[in-house]
Amino acid sequence: MLKMQHKFPQGFLWGGAIAASQADGGFREDQKGMSIADFHPYRNIKNRDDRKEDSTIRNDENFLVIEPGLYYPKQHGVDFYHRFEEDLGLMEEMGFKAFRTSFDWSRIYPKGDEEEPxxxxxxxxxxLITSIRSHGMEPFMTISHYEMPVHLVKKYGGWLNRSLVDFFAAYCNTLFERYHGQIKYWIVFNQINLTTFNSLGILGNRAKNFMEAEYQGVHHQFLACARAKELAGKYKGQIRVGTMLSDKLAYPATCRPEDMLFNMRKNQMQYFFPDVQLRGSYPAYAFRFFEENHINIHIDPEDERLMRENPMDFLSTSYYYTKINDSLKNTYAPMDKSTNPYLEKTEWGWEIDPIGLRVNLNHYSDRYPGVPIYITENGYGAVDRLEKDGAVHDPYRIDYLRQHVIQMKEAIADGVPLKGYMMWTPMDIVSCSSAEMKKRYGLIYVDQDDEGNGSGQRYRKDSFYWYQKVIESNGEEL
Structure with a gap:
């Protein structure tokens, strides 16, 4: 009889994750082109629930200009471009087994449509990749993480244009040919189910039905993922190509049948993305959703073959919070959800729900049996204080991470094939949604403020030493 696994398995990939557009800087180096991230200014947003900022529709190209007097933090990041040896050394000191970062599409194809990289x-x-490996870490690389070349937005209209599938396939082919012997794990798109401007590059004034445009863009990204998997096939198992979600499965507000049905249907449209990518076809519930919302997606017969024959190899997910779906208050818009009154919140208003992680991991495992699962983002954003002696005391972050690691262990005991955990983030980086520095996730403090001022020096937080012990004990010492 098989026994429950009450420990993290040997070879579990402990590590951390960042994104090139939030950490690298060096935006004038290497003949890099301008990406959409380079146009994101810091505006000192008063509403700390920055999830609303991230979902804002960009209506026209006026957003894609550099305004005099504004600071654009993602152009500079935390200078990982020049300091990666130092940062990777600190990660090695913590004992990282894996490190997730991303390629910057605009650094390799500055405009996105060139014939040569x-x-x-x-x-x-x-x-960078040589250094990651030399520090004893498995590179876990994202091919596109919110850094689309801005030229592809202005000339082609972003992922609404099918031409981007071919451009992206050429980009993937370049990476696979060069790094297939050095990188085993590849995520094609960061959080493919977050259909924001950052991901799709679709401007509001170029679409009569914006929701239809979003799902057409997503379809083109599905094709790009399938093309990537097809290209990886010639390397005979050296490359594993996976999909990544932002975990947005929600609870029903009550056990009223209306809430249960409403929640089921909204969760279905979160499962939609991995259903297509892991099962290889569009589910029936999606076609009903499209019909009810006047969405007409153009799907070629060849598209169906491509997706069917090239499912993703693994499922990865970010996990930060959970919400509830209330049929009396919410609509079918993906981000229109309500707050769970039973949960505490971070100072940015993000609900804290470690048990929800276990619940959702079980949902994914049950729905996609045998598919390896990786948590590729999970962390706690807070204002940290650097003491005069160089210490940073962050017990709130330690508690958050500890509670989530406990629930990961429980999920493994439930039978979930969880293979790795890359927390967000090893060192402080620029916030994706609000472009601020004061919302810090790192285990390493970076001396830099919202306007880019500071020495840039790195300091180990208390959570650095805590995570070091977690990794050393393979999750036994929490």
Whole structure:
């Protein structure tokens, strides 16, 4: 009889994750092109629930200009481009087994539609990937993490245009040919179910039915993922190509049948993304959703074959919070959800629900049996204080991470094939949604403020030493 696994398995990939557009900087190096991230200014947003900022529709190209007097933090990041050896050394000190970061599409194909890649940009990644491996970590690379070349938005209209599938396939082919012997794990798109401008690059004034445009763009991203998997096939198992979700499964507000049905249907449209990518076809419930919302997706017969024959190899997910769906208050819009009154919140208003992680991991495991699962983002954003002696005391972060690791262990005992955990983030980086620095997730403090001022020096937080012990004990010492 099989026995429950009450421990993290040997070979479990402990580590951390960042994104090039939030950490690298060096935006004038290597003949890099401008990406959409380079146009995100810091505006000192008063509403700390920055999830609303991230979902804002960009209506026209007026957003894609550099305004005099504004600071654009993602152009500078935390200078990982020049300091990656130092940062990777600190990660090795913590004992990282894996490190997730991303390629910057605009550094390798500055405009996105060139016939040949930018060799100077590739040489940077040669150095970075060699260094990750030399520090004893498995590179876990995201091919696109919110850094689409802005040229593809202005000339082609972003992922609404099918031409991007071919451009992206050429980009993937360049990466696979160069790094197939060095990188085993590849995520194609960061959080493919978050259909924001950051991901799709679709401007509101270019779409009569914006929801239809979003799902057409998503369809093109599905094709791009399938093309990537098809290209990876010639490397005979050296490459594993996976999908990544932002975990947005929700609870029903009550056990009223109306709430249960409403929640089921909203959760279905979160499962929609991995259903297509892991099962290889569009589910029936999606066609009903499209019909009810006047959405007409153009799908070629060849598209169906491509998706069917090229399912993703693994499922990865970010997990930060949970919400509830209330049929009396919420609509079918993906981000229109209500707050769970039983949960505490971070100072940015993000609900804290470690048990929800176990619940959702079980949902995914039951729905996609045998598919390996990785948590590729999970962390606690807070204002940290650097003491005069260089210490940073962050017990709130330690408690948050500890409670989630406990629930991961419970999920493994439930039979979930969880293979790795990359917390967000090893060191402080620029916030994706609000472009601020004061919302810090790192285990390493970076001396830099919202306007880019500071020494840039790195300091180990208390959570650094805690996570070091967690990894050393393979999750036994919490």
């Amino acid at each position: 930018n060799e100077a940009g590739l040489r940077y990644y040669d150095r």
